[in-house]
Every structure is written in C-alpha cells, then in structure tokens.
Amino acid sequence: MMKPMLPSLTFELPVRPDWLYEVKYDGFRALLEWTINGITLTSRNGKPLSPQFPEIEEFLRTYEEQFKAYLPLQFDGELVSLENAYKANFSAIQVRGRLKAVKKISEQAMKSPCRLMVFDLLMIKGKPLLNQPYHKRKDKLINLFQQLELEVDSNPYNRQILQLVFPYEDFNDLWEKVVLYDGEGIIAKSRTSLWEEGKRTLQWLKYKNWKYVSCFVTSFDKTNGYFYVSVYKENDIHVVGQVLFGFKPEEKQALRQTIKQNIIREDGSLIFVNPAICLEVKYLELYDNQLREPHFDHFRFDLEPAECTYEQFMIQQKNLPADLAITHPNKPLWENQHIEKIDYIFYLREVSPFMLPFLENRLLTVIRYPHGMFGEAFYQKNCPDYAPEFIRTHSADGIDYILCNNLKTLVWLGNQLAIEFHVPFQTIHSKGPSEIVFDLDPPDQDSFHLAVKAALLIKEVLDQLNLIGFIKTSGNKGLQVYLPLPEGKFSYDDTRLFTSFMAEYLIAKDPDSFTIERMKKKRGKRLYVDYVQHGEGKTIVAPYSLRGNEAAGVATPLYWEEVDEKISPAAFNMENALKRLQKQGNPFRNYFQTKQIQPFGPILEILKKGQRKKG
Template sequence: MVDEKKIKNFIRPMLAKSYEKAFDDEDWIFEIKWDGYRAIADLSKDDPLFYSRNGISFLSKFEKVSEDFENQIHKMILDGEIVAYDDTGKPNFQLLQQIGDNPNLALVYQVFDILWLNGHSTENIPLVQRKELLKDALIETDVIKYCDHIPEKGIDFFEQMKKMKLEGMIAKKADSLYVENHRTTDWLKIKFTNTEEVIICGFTEPRGSRQGFGALILGKYIDGKLIYSGHTGTGFNKESLSKMYERLKKLVVKTSPFEKKPKTNMPVTWVKPELVCEIKFSEITKDGIFRHPVFVTLREDKNPEKISDSTNNISQINENPKEMKTNPAPKKTTRTSEKEKEITLNRHKVKLTNQDKIYFPKEGITKGDVVEYYQSVAEYILPHLKNRPLSLNRFPNGIEEQSFYQKDASDNIPDWIKTTQVYSESNDKYIDYIYCNDKATLAYLNNLGCIDLNPWNSSLPDLEHPDFLVLDLDPSKKNTFDDVIETALQVNEVLKSIKVKGYCKTSGSTGIHVYIPMGGKYDFDQVKDFAHILMKQVHEQLPKITTLERSLQKRDDKKIYLDYLQNRTGQTLASAYSLRPKEGASVSMPLNWDEVKPGMKPTDFNIHNALDRIKEKGDLFKPVLGKGIDMMKALELLQNDE
C-alpha cells in the first residue's frame, strides 16, 4: 500500500452549505450528518489510496479501514466519512483525533457516494442512481458500511437524529450530480447546534490564576482577507488549555495577521493563522462576530485558507452566487428600481426589501417585479386564496437557488397577518398556517420569496370539506405538452359524458389542472374516491400515454401520471393566476376548453402578458368557487355509461 503525507492529484470532495431548518420534500433525500473525517477511497488501481479532503493520506492512520479494502471486488472511487464510536455507540470526533492513544477504537468508514466504477465516471449520474450503484458494488464489512438515506421526510428524520443525540443531517437533492471541490445548495447540512470552523489568529494574556492564555482570537477569510470574528476562552479544561498553549507558542509572530487590528481587553500575542478550530455559538452579529462562542476541538483536517464565510442561514441568505460571478441578463422589466421601501396596503405598513434582487436570471425579472405583478392581479387571485391555508414555497435568492417549504408561520410575522391553527397528525402538533385575504399579505408573502402561491382545496371555517376537486395531469420526462393536451381533452370528454363541467388551467410548469366545483358538500375521502374513478375512466381511454402509478421509479417515463391524490387534506397546488418559479416566468392560467389544443405551450402565459389576458377574458375560474356538482347523480350517470 502506498502511504504519502500528501497525495498528488487528489479528488477534492463535493461540499454542503449550512442551512437553518429541516424540511420535507419529495425531491430530496436525507442522510445522517456524521461527526468524523471526510475521506476519499480510491480503489481504482492495484494500490488503494485513502485520504482526507486536503489530500493527506489516511492509509496508516486508519489502518483498520484500509486493510478492509482488500475485500472489495470492484474498481471504484468512494466518498464517505470515517467515524469513531464511543462506549455508548455515539460518534465522537475527539476520540477520532486521539486514535494514536486508542488503537482499538471502534471505527467505521460510512460510504455515501461513488464517483467512479469499473472504468466509468459516475459523477454525472443523478444521486439516487449513484447510491443504487454504490449499494450493489460495495462489499460491507465490520468497518466499511453503506450509508443509507430516507426520501422526502426530512422533518421526522431530523427529530430522530435529535433523539439519538447526533450532530444533525445532510439533505441532498435526489437528482443532484457530483461536482468536485464545490460547495453547493444541492447538498445542505442542517445541525442542531450552530457550529463553525474558524482560524486561530492569536491569544490574550490570562487573568487571575488561569495558566497559558485567556482567550483565542478568531478569524475567517472574507473575499480573500482575514477578518476578525470574535474570541473564546471557554471550552477548555486544564489539560487541553496546556496542550493548546504549547501548540500556539510555536506559531508566535510579531505582527497581527489581520489588516485591521481588532480591539481586545487584554494584551494579545499574535500567531500564524495556521490552526483551525471548531466552535459552537448562539448567533452571528450583523458585523460577523460570533456570540457566546465555545471551543469544541481542533480541526487538523481543515485547511485554514478554505475557512471563509460559508454560513447560509435563512436570515443571512442575501446574495445569489451566480449574480456575483456573472452579469445578470438584461432586464426586460424595469418598473421597480428601489432596493428597499415601505408601502401601505389595507392600512398596513409592508416593508419591501431587496427589490432589485434578480429572481429570474435569464429574463432579468426582479423581486420588485414579482411584487408588482401580484398587486396588479390581486382582484382576480385573492378570491382563490381567501381563507385557505397556504404552504409557502420560498425562493429567497431566486429560481436558480435553494428553495424551501414552510407551513408554520414564524413568531416574528406582523400581528395583522392572519393565521389559523391546524392539527398535524404526522407532526403531532398544531401548525399555524398563514392565509392571504388582502393585498398587504400578498406583498408580505412575495417579499419572503414566495414566487408561487399554493392554497388548500378547502377553506375556513370548514377545512374538512373541499370546495373543489382537482385532477392533476403530471407528465413524465419524455411526454410532450401536446400529450398533456390530448389527456386534458379526454378528461373533458369523460366529464361531458356525465354532464359535469370542468374548468382547466395550465399548471404554469409542465402539466394541466382540471378543477370541478364541489361546493364543500363532501369530505376529502369522498372527493378523492370520485377523482380516482374519473382518472380510471381517462386511463382506460388512453392506456398508452397515461398511468395511475405514483412511484417515479416504477412509472414509465413516457406516461402522464393521472394524479387524483391531490384531493387529500392539506394538499396544495399553485393557484390560478399564480406565477411559477420556472424559466420564462410562466403563470398558471385558466383556459376556455376551445383554447386547449395542440401547439399551446405553458410559457404562452407569463408575467408580461397575463394581466392583459385576464382583463380581456375575466376570471374564467370564478365558477370553481360556486355551487358544487351533484356527485351522486354524476356517479349514477357513470355507472349507466358502463
């Protein structure tokens, strides 16, 4: 086995951005966040390589793991984390650092990704497929394990991690590709405590009876410059204080490594900015200083030059990396140019921030343009939102950056925002849903990053009985929009045969939605069962291009999913007249049935032309909120047809 201090031409792994809060999303998977050393195992040649994210060889340091590479039968390159377990079976990073003193330490290499297999790179294959390949190729041993994941249910998984007293979880987009040496919003790390790596830049004199030093002076790189970020003197015992002091004495320099020397209460001894430590803290102030930082451990595996401002909490998401690197596309709309303003709507003051932020990069459409669009169509969209709990789909940095779902209203919403409490069985708690009945709330939600608005099918005061039934025609990757149109027309034929009038709209994305007014006369189960019967009729007529199979893995990628399960409590779809977070800034637009014909495209209706069309046609969806159908009569007609 080759063992070098530093490996040449090594792979730098893909990294995750910090994120504030757990979420549920069917397009994401969730893994345990291991508290260990990130490690690449290159088993592509006869002599294996095993090294840290900085290219430092782990072959001899973690010999227990590297010996087991002989059990692998495939040529491959693996990405994972070396984890040490304490007596209680819990990952323990400090033990990992003391491996020399603990040769019998319980070690496991948790493998969560594969970058190369039997002569072929796998980096451009979607993550879930890479993990399937990994699961098949990896021979598990006592010290090499496949790191499994769970799909969609991030909130429950996060709570489970908390009960197990683990560090947190990693959220990964299921279709994400592997991008080496890149910190991306396709992978997110969500921790229970705020922790951060920082550089030790100096130490202060001790006070009273304390030996060694008083506090460590901390810094990190911002735009290539080393910036002061606070100090910490807590988290040490006598032994660790003494060991740290011995390390620091060897690194002493005469001048401050900071361009701007920070003020300190005690005299400072400066050191070369070479040591990285991990701290935990309560929050970061506006000027980038850690509050209540506590020393956790030294991070020998981290390169100080890589310790930059990587925090990306929701409250701190304020720039789009793509905007900073490239010039945004020329603006087609220039109506809103003020960055920040306060407006009064419905006698409420609404603060609008970052109005120049680009939300649709290719079109140059700003956050301000989104606010203005919704205000212009408010009289048409508000009746479809009124008294309906909303699931907030927030895009704080625009459509090409990370989005997240929010159901529970935060504690700091304005007191005039209307909310309703709904008990959630899956979370075993009450959730405060926002509902939007006026222009002020509309603007407030847009300012939060809600590009589209997703209301429930039922409304207050009776959330148990939906006002309408939804038939969602959801195409697979290889369907054309003309296939969707053909399916929508077949839905209409089925409805006409039972004397039911349906109302259709583009989803604003790739599908079509057909709504049937129910008038709040039936409960969700009854409406869902009726929708299922209707979709079966459609599928019988179009078996070659439609399916009732919900699972993406099992579904034919040339078939349209006839989704009747949107008729369950708490399900949401984009409202009529809602913008969609898609390229082209399309709008979910109601249609007359004679407009539903081949050649029509979802992007035909967008932020630029929607208002003119709505003014010309009026609210084609108004009947959806009116008197409901007689479902029993419709079912009788359906049985007679059979």
C-alpha cells in the first residue's frame, strides 16, 4: 500500500521564488492507478474508494482507448464534491462517503457526481516519475490532459469527472480567486520538490483561507484540554465549538489558571465559567453547526462578551472584508419582503464571483436607496468625497466614476445601499462595444409573454447564423439577450447594423406584437424593441444586480431551455437567485470564453454588403 506525500501547515504567507501554487480542495486524498489489471482508487489510509464513488471509473472507461497508450498510469489527487472552480463542498463529500446502499450510491453518482482533482502524475507508460522535480511532473500531467483532449480548467458544471489542478505562478492572483470563491486555501509547492512517499514535507505548504469568530470561553474539558467557546444568540449562550490548537504554552497555561480561579460549577469533566474571557478563533467553515479545524488566534482584551454575538459571528463567517464595518445591519429594506440590510450584503457576498466580472473596469452608475424602498432613490455616477482610499475610479466626461473591480468595493457599495448596478456596453480599455444587448421591454408585466416571444425569435436567427447568445431577465418586466464580442474589433456603427436588422426582422415577423416606435402612446400593447439603446454612453443593468421594485427582482441569467411561456418575472428575486446558482450553476459561465469564438465578423460583412446595395 502506497502512502501519499503530505504538505505542512503554515500560517506565514508561502510566497517564495521558484514556487508554484495550486488550489487546495477539501475532500478525500486519493491515489488512482490504472494498469492492465484494472483501475484502483485508494484513500490515503489504503481504503478502496471505487465502490463508494463508481463515477470515477465509469468516466475513465469512456476514455479507455485514448488512455491505452499511457498505461500503466498513476495519479495523485483529491476526490471532491466540486462547488465551484476554487472550492469543494466538504459536507457533501462526507455525506456521500457514509452511504452504504449500492442503489443510493448509484443514484448520487448519476445525479451529483464527485470529481477527482488530479494535481500530480506519479507514473506514465509504466515509468515512475517520483524522482523527477514537481514542475516536470506537472508539465507531463498538463500535456497528458491535452493529448487526451480533456479540459484543463476546473469546472463543476461539465461532465468531465477527471479534472486538472492547474498551477499558478503568482500567489496573489490565485489567492484573490480563492478568497472570492470562498475556497479552502492554497498548496504552495517548490518547483524542484520530489514526490516522497508517506512524508510530511516542507517542500509543500498548505495555507488556509481562515474565517474568524470573536467569542468567549464558557468551559474547559479536563480530560482532553479543549476550551469550549460561545457567542450570545439573543440573550442565550450559544456554543460554537471547541478549540485546542494555536495557543503558545504560556497562553494555554494562563487561560487554564484563570478558568480554575473563576469556576461557577463543575459537571463531570467540564469546568464552567461565566462569560468574561474573549478570544479570536480562526476556523475553516461551519460543519454540523460547529467550527471546523478551529485554532486560537489571539486574546481580545478590547472586547466585552456582550459584543460577541451570533449576528457578528454570521457576518465574520461570510468572510466579508475584515476592515469594513457594516452599519445598521438590521435595517429593513423592503416593505413586502423580509430583507434586512445584512441579508442584502450577504447576497452580494455570495453572488460576487458571478457579478464582479460584468462590473470590472466598467464606468459604474448605481441607484442608491438610503432608506430602502421606504424612501426616495437617487442615481450616483460621481464617486463621493467620503469614499475610502481603496475605491478605484476612472474619469470620463468630467465624471469620476467608481470601478467596482473587487469584493471590498462591492460590499462597500452595498453598505451604501447601492441596490441597482448599471454598466455601459464596454470597458474603460475597449475601443468599441464589448457586447451587443437586446433590451426586450414589454409595456407591462402582463405582457411578459411578448418578451419571451421576441427572445425566442432572436434565438432562432442566432442559431441560423451560428452566433452565440445569452439571456437574462431584466429584474423588472423584460428580458435581455447578450452577444459577447471580441474586444476592440467592432464599432457601435457596426453593431447598430445588426440591432436594426434584428428589430426590422421582429416587426416583419409579427407587427402586432413588436414596434420600434419611441413614443409610448403610439406603441399600444406592443413590445418596444429598443435597438437605439445599444450605443456609446448608454447603460444596462448588470447580471445579478437587484432592482428597486416591490418584488426585490434580480437581473437573473437564464438557460435558453428555460425560456418559454411558463416563466414569470416575479419568480426571479434575491432569494431564488442564490438557490438557482447553488442548484443549477451560472448560465453565463462561458460568457467571456465565447468572445473569442463569436463569428460576428462574417455576418457583419453580409449586412454591410446589403447596406451598400441599398445605397
């Protein structure tokens, strides 16, 4: 039985010359071996994993012909329930690992397959690679994936069960993504490290994405040395976990002594004290409502126990920027929706990985609701004088626009009760439009079916032209169809040819349903096809932005197969947007990759020829 090489935990930034960095996934360490005798998948303790996770072998068998030339083969990896490209769901893999019934295992393998995240190649074509430096093993691993025509980017939504853990040269670049996506951490590896069986090495370092909780000690277990830590939930003491590690010997001794001097009662092995001693404890996540891998960080002599609340714990648990205070967290924002300000901030935190790419380097206009839906709203383009130093701006047309390029800026704007986020059709670096957007705006919510009809007609044309479109709700009463474009290649005059062509097509197809009439009173009950709105300086609501309407609507990306007469704009609100992401993933996940392959140029040439003939 082969035992894997293990990384050492570090609390210091592992930034070193000639090191590489990988995402640390949270699951079961697994060695996969494929020989002429078959496929074996083994845990770090030598336990067979294939019966529990049959989807791994099933996937490999579909590539049997391609793999033949590389056998015998051995991978080192982590078996995970992949939540996003930078995070595995520890709770889900634990539940899956405890299943016994073959039928249930088979159902889960089909419904929610786990992935083997491969980070090392230990043998190929029967040749051991253990004594080759890590960077050479990694190069061979990447090359193998490419030869097999497997994707090299991690993706929880594709059907590829075997996935590559790609190396980064820049620690900060990867760390920013791990924090944004709430991943477990990073493994730093020396380029020259050999693979040493069973060794816990300093050539591989694990650096974790800790969360922090301000808490107080409530009891001490004499049998195992654990300190029980708690917070106030309303007026009750709520135990959140037990901590043993992270103390210096003198800190642990002082804490034990203080507890013994202040006993209020004993119960078996437990010594209880009144809330008085406050600590900062770091941990990975909540698992079964307890802190997972808690470590003492430091004493909080500046805190009173009353300040260690469950509400504050939840704020810290979301890994919000530590130096950013959330003011009036319990302020109600909607009259008919139970949404407080902190709920909205949490929404922005959860949705940030999917929303920020559409805000990045775009001149931002927000609509702020300082009193929620109970008061007046106002547009904000200029960055206010009181904005903190970390807010980046860009000047255009005499206006100092905010650039919302990171989580900290997004949360700050949320704390300012910026509810709607509107962006132009190009970035500050673009020479022309970065996309085409059709804004399909029916006269009222009861006419939403017209937006559906228009969207499906547009989709028919896109399919015929081999163009790739994406669709989202507006968050109000309409739909919006996006065509991503390569940067700097087309002008607004170019895209106007296409938008006007599509508008004319819709009207020719169904003049009773669609119009380009700008005067509302002349439109009647027809949907206005606003092709003029797609122009320089105009804006569109960003994907996943909330809207300031009664329903707390969200501009929600959709899958095309969802777009039919049955959908209702009222169904796409703040609560459902997060549920959709967790259950169905992000329909816009391939949006930016599409820019490079969008065949818009040839279509434009045909339209230009037609225009010249008319002229």
